[in-house]
Amino acid sequence: MSAILxxxxxxxxxxxxxxxxxIDLAVEQGGIxxxxxxxxxxxxxxxxxxxxxxxxxxxxxxxxxxxIDGKATEDIVRRGIGHVPEGRGTFVSLSVEENLRLGAHTRxxxxxxxxxxxxxxxxxxLKERRNQQAGTLSGGxxxxxxISRALMLRPKLLLLDEPSFGLAPLVVQEIFHxxxxxxxxxxxxxxxxEQNANIxxxxxxxxxxxxxxxxxxxxxxxxxxxxxxxxxxxxxx
Amino acid sequence: MQAFLHQMLSGFATGGIYASIALALxxxxxxxxxxxxxxxxxxxxxxxxxxxxxxxxxxxWLAFLLTxxxxxxxxxxxxxxxxxxxxxxxxxxxxxxFIGLLLIINSLSGALFTYTIKPFAxxxxxxxxxxxxxxxxxxxxxxFVTLVVLALVFAFxxxxxxxLAMRAVAENPVSSRLVGVRVGWMLALGxxxxxxxxxxxxxxxxxxxxxxPNMMFGVLLxxxxxxxxxxxxxxxxxxxxxxxxxxxxxxAGAYVVGTELMVTVALGIIVGxxxxxxxxxxxxxxxxRV
Amino acid sequence: xxxLDSSRPAAGALFAGLSLRRWKLIGLAATLATACALPxxxxxxxxxxxxxxxVYAIALLGLNILTGYNGQFSLGHGAFYAIGxxxxxxxxxxxxxxxxxxxxxxxGLCLVAGFLFGLPALRLEGHYLALATFALAIATPQLxxxxxxxxxxxxxxxxxxxxxxAPFGLPLRGDQWLxxxxxxxxxxxxVIGWNLLxxxxxxxxxxxxxxxxxxxxxxxxxxxxxxxxxxxxxxxxGIAGALGALLAQFVSPDSFDFFLSVRFLVGIVVGGLAxxxxxxxxxxxxxxxxxIADQISKAAPQAIxxxxxxxxxxxxxxxxxxxxxxxxxxxxxFVAPGPGR
Numbered sequence: 001m002s003a004i005l006x007x008x009x010x011x012x013x014x015x016x017x018x019x020x021x022x023i024d025l026a027v028e029q030g031g032i033x034x035x036x037x038x039x040x041x042x043x044x045x046x047x048x049x050x051x052x053x054x055x056x057x058x059x060x061x062x063x064x065x066x067x068i069d070g071k072a073t074e075d076i077v078r079r080g081i082g083h084v085p086e087g088r089g090t091f092v093s094l095s096v097e098e099n100l101r102l103g104a105h106t107r108x109x110x111x112x113x114x115x116x117x118x119x120x121x122x123x124x125x126l127k128e129r130r131n132q133q134a135g136t137l138s139g140g141x142x143x144x145x146x147i148s149r150a151l152m153l154r155p156k157l158l159l160l161d162e163p164s165f166g167l168a169p170l171v172v173q174e175i176f177h178x179x180x181x182x183x184x185x186x187x188x189x190x191x192x193x194e195q196n197a198n199i200x201x202x203x204x205x206x207x208x209x210x211x212x213x214x215x216x217x218x219x220x221x222x223x224x225x226x227x228x229x230x231x232x233x234x235x236x237x
Numbered sequence: 238m239q240a241f242l243h244q245m246l247s248g249f250a251t252g253g254i255y256a257s258i259a260l261a262l263x264x265x266x267x268x269x270x271x272x273x274x275x276x277x278x279x280x281x282x283x284x285x286x287x288x289x290x291x292x293x294x295x296x297x298w299l300a301f302l303l304t305x306x307x308x309x310x311x312x313x314x315x316x317x318x319x320x321x322x323x324x325x326x327x328x329x330x331x332x333x334x335f336i337g338l339l340l341i342i343n344s345l346s347g348a349l350f351t352y353t354i355k356p357f358a359x360x361x362x363x364x365x366x367x368x369x370x371x372x373x374x375x376x377x378x379x380x381f382v383t384l385v386v387l388a389l390v391f392a393f394x395x396x397x398x399x400x401l402a403m404r405a406v407a408e409n410p411v412s413s414r415l416v417g418v419r420v421g422w423m424l425a426l427g428x429x430x431x432x433x434x435x436x437x438x439x440x441x442x443x444x445x446x447x448x449x450p451n452m453m454f455g456v457l458l459x460x461x462x463x464x465x466x467x468x469x470x471x472x473x474x475x476x477x478x479x480x481x482x483x484x485x486x487x488x489a490g491a492y493v494v495g496t497e498l499m500v501t502v503a504l505g506i507i508v509g510x511x512x513x514x515x516x517x518x519x520x521x522x523x524x525x526r527v
Numbered sequence: 528x529x530x531l532d533s534s535r536p537a538a539g540a541l542f543a544g545l546s547l548r549r550w551k552l553i554g555l556a557a558t559l560a561t562a563c564a565l566p567x568x569x570x571x572x573x574x575x576x577x578x579x580x581x582v583y584a585i586a587l588l589g590l591n592i593l594t595g596y597n598g599q600f601s602l603g604h605g606a607f608y609a610i611g612x613x614x615x616x617x618x619x620x621x622x623x624x625x626x627x628x629x630x631x632x633x634x635g636l637c638l639v640a641g642f643l644f645g646l647p648a649l650r651l652e653g654h655y656l657a658l659a660t661f662a663l664a665i666a667t668p669q670l671x672x673x674x675x676x677x678x679x680x681x682x683x684x685x686x687x688x689x690x691x692x693a694p695f696g697l698p699l700r701g702d703q704w705l706x707x708x709x710x711x712x713x714x715x716x717x718v719i720g721w722n723l724l725x726x727x728x729x730x731x732x733x734x735x736x737x738x739x740x741x742x743x744x745x746x747x748x749x750x751x752x753x754x755x756x757x758x759x760x761x762x763x764x765g766i767a768g769a770l771g772a773l774l775a776q777f778v779s780p781d782s783f784d785f786f787l788s789v790r791f792l793v794g795i796v797v798g799g800l801a802x803x804x805x806x807x808x809x810x811x812x813x814x815x816x817x818x819i820a821d822q823i824s825k826a827a828p829q830a831i832x833x834x835x836x837x838x839x840x841x842x843x844x845x846x847x848x849x850x851x852x853x854x855x856x857x858x859x860x861f862v863a864p865g866p867g868r
Contacts, residue, residue: 051414073414074418074420077414077415077416083415085411085412089409089412089415090409090412091408091409091412093408098401102401102416102418105398105402105418106417153416272654272658274657323840326840328600328657329594329598329600329800332600332653332654332657333792333796334836334837334840334841336602336792336833337832337834337835337836337837337840338833340789340829340836341829341830341837343829343833344826344827344828344829345826347826347829348824348830352825454785458661458662458665458666461662465658495674497669497672497673498669498673499669500666500669501666501669501670501673503666504659504662504663504665504666507658507659508647508659508662511659512647515655
């Protein structure tokens with residue numbers, strides 16, 4: 001299968017501070033890959049670098065066969081990359097529905113109304129609260145909103161930055177279940193950044209292990225998940 | 238009583254002008270946390286252009302519309318060319334740049350149109366039926382025009398995708414980028430709109446105070462006062478604040494200090510707000526950095 | 528990009544065997560010698576201009592202490608210049624106080640006024656202080672014209688005062704004496720300023736400017752420092768105003784308009800923020816450039832101020848002084864390549 005996203009020698013820095021060193025990774029068309037690592041390993045930076053946001057980067061990023069490194073964030077997004085950022089990026093003073101409408105900002109087609117129903121179908125709770133100020137939502141609901149907002153773009157690829165962060169286990173399960181559904185029903189590829197390695201490995205087909213800005217190991221999730229040293233370091237048993 | 242009512246209504250009319258300027262200031266402040274000290278000069282310059290077009294024989298309202306268009310382009314161009322390089326600069330640099338801008342536009346007005354005070358005709362006939370003992374025809378027209386503009390701006394932000402995108406940028410530029418909003422253009426658009434609203438205020442003010450390069454200084458101060466009163470990060474609070482300071486100004490002028498200290502009253506209001514409630518009536522509390 | 532940073536470019540400055548510090552001292556001595564010789568070399572009008580530069584230098588040092596060193600804004604220092612000028616003028620007009628005694632009184636009044644005006648802004652972001660002082664600058668002429676203060680201020684007419692003659696039978700013309708009088712104040716205030724800024728106090732001011740939170744955690748009372756700084760800064764500018772009134776022999780509301788405050792801002796940006804020498808370069812700029820530009824058109828000085836302000840912030844945020852430092856460092860490397868300090 002061909003890769004929808006591929007990086008070669010991707011490095012990134014904040015000002016003079018080098019954070020990523022020559023990252024090679026790939027997300028297969030319709031697949032889910034996960035990027036695991038400890039705090040400060042460079043997971044969020046990787047996602048930012050892919051969108052050319054807030055970092056200085058070098059190396060090659062290919063999306064859907066075309067080079068996107070060096071393009072403006074807005075243009076990268078418009079090509080079909082939905083980024084669910086760290087901290088969820090909620091527009092707190094806008095209503096839930098306005099948040100979703102922003103997700104469809106770049107679209108001019110007539111399907112937008114149907115997509116509202118589509119995401120409300122995944123997350124009925126958002127529909128109940130659609131006129132509420134987004135800032136009043138709970139953490140889990142805001143995470144759902146962030147995913148929905150990215151889906152409104154009709155992305156080919158979703159970048160997910162720790163969707164489990166700060167959420168109750170049950171809510172995490174619900175969200176990951178829906179992510180799987182979205183992947184299976186719509187064929188949206190995903191790159192998932194997680195600290196919660198267990199749940200990420202269960203969802204993803206491929207895994208990359210990031211340590212201080214370098215990929216130190218990668219392979220099918222099942223292989224990575226059963227590796228003794230990985231289990232000790234990241235899975236806690 | 239009648240005199241009091243007259244002062245109130247007249248204050249409401251001037252308040253509309255202040256509300257417009259306050260709104261323009263807040264629009265720029267919300268997106269970039271810049272206080273546009275050149276807002277008044279931009280308005281003055283646009284008003285001169287309207288004057289020139291009317292002198293050349295264009296019908297008033299055509300000149301008015303062309304002026305708004307020009308003011309929009311001027312605002313957007315200033316953002317793109319002059320302000321943009323300073324987004325990451327320290328506050329001091331930014332303020333200095335705005336003051337520089339103020340000086341340049343002010344001197345441009347003076348150089349092109351001379352420093353002689355010019356009368357500027359009101360588009361509203363002075364014997365119009367809607368003039369009364371309480372309000373002159375121009376004041377009524379001024380209220381009408383500013384209210385229409387404010388309503389249009391409100392509708393733009395509330396009901397159009399572009400307006401929504403601009404609100405999004407004001408709140409969270411990073412997130413806005415991630416949904417594909419072209420943040421840079423939204424900022425330029427905000428400046429354009431601010432310039433346009435300022436031009437409305439300028440053309441409506443000129444018949445009252447006469448046209449000269451410094452005519453908007455006082456108005457700008459009241460705009461600041463209104464914006465601070467409402468809360469400088471709250472657009473509709475700022476509009477309300479503009480109306481309130483307009484009425485305050487008229488009452489103070491009529492009953493307290495006389496008309497000679499108009500600008501000083503604005504200073505008083507500004508300092509008063511900063512001492513008593515710096516976040517304004519409707520603004521978020523400013524987080525104090527030590 | 529345009530950061531206003533006072534940190535000096537590590538001058539690898541060995542120029543013809545002399546250290547940068549030595550060069551600075553030589554420059555200072557030469558400047559002082561020239562300044563003292565000037566009254567005997569140039570005509571009356573030129574001396575007046577020179578004297579105005581000396582006076583402006585004090586005002587700019589005042590504003591620079593506030594803005595350059597402490598990072599606080601003032602777009603309204605013209606107001607304190609006005610208070611200083613009017614204090615001297617009114618005292619001379621209404622009382623029998625000798626002219627030299629009005630200067631410290633004017634300074635003291637501005638110290639209090641500045642302290643009080645700075646108070647509300649203490650806990651606010653820079654923008655608010657800029658706003659408040661902007662309003663102050665615009666309101667100043669109007670307040671000075673206000674009818675109820677006419678009996679003091681002379682209203683729109685202003686106040687005419689007579690310039691002092693040289694005391695103790697010194698063989699000096701009036702303008703020569705006044706020049707030395709102003710020069711003495713300038714030297715005094717610069718020495719005081721230098722002593723303040725190079726030590727603990729100066730470090731505290733800069734710390735508050737750059738890292739307010741860190742400064743507070745190190746036990747610096749930010750609020751107190753900031754308000755006192757505002758007061759001291761206003762005092763400097765007020766003294767300059769008082770001297771300026773003696774020099775002009777006249778005060779009137781319209782000479783203290785918004786553009787005076789802007790002039791000061793332009794002066795410190797052009798001269799160099801957070802630099803004492805910068806105050807002098809700035810003073811020379813704001814005294815001579817408008818005089819020359821005025822001959823082109825009435826609008827020209829303002830346009831030039833505006834353009835220069837933006838250009839300096841953009842290209843040379845460290846001002847003339849920064850430019851000289853960089854130049855000095857380059858020359859030093861060129862003439863005597865050697866290790867830096």
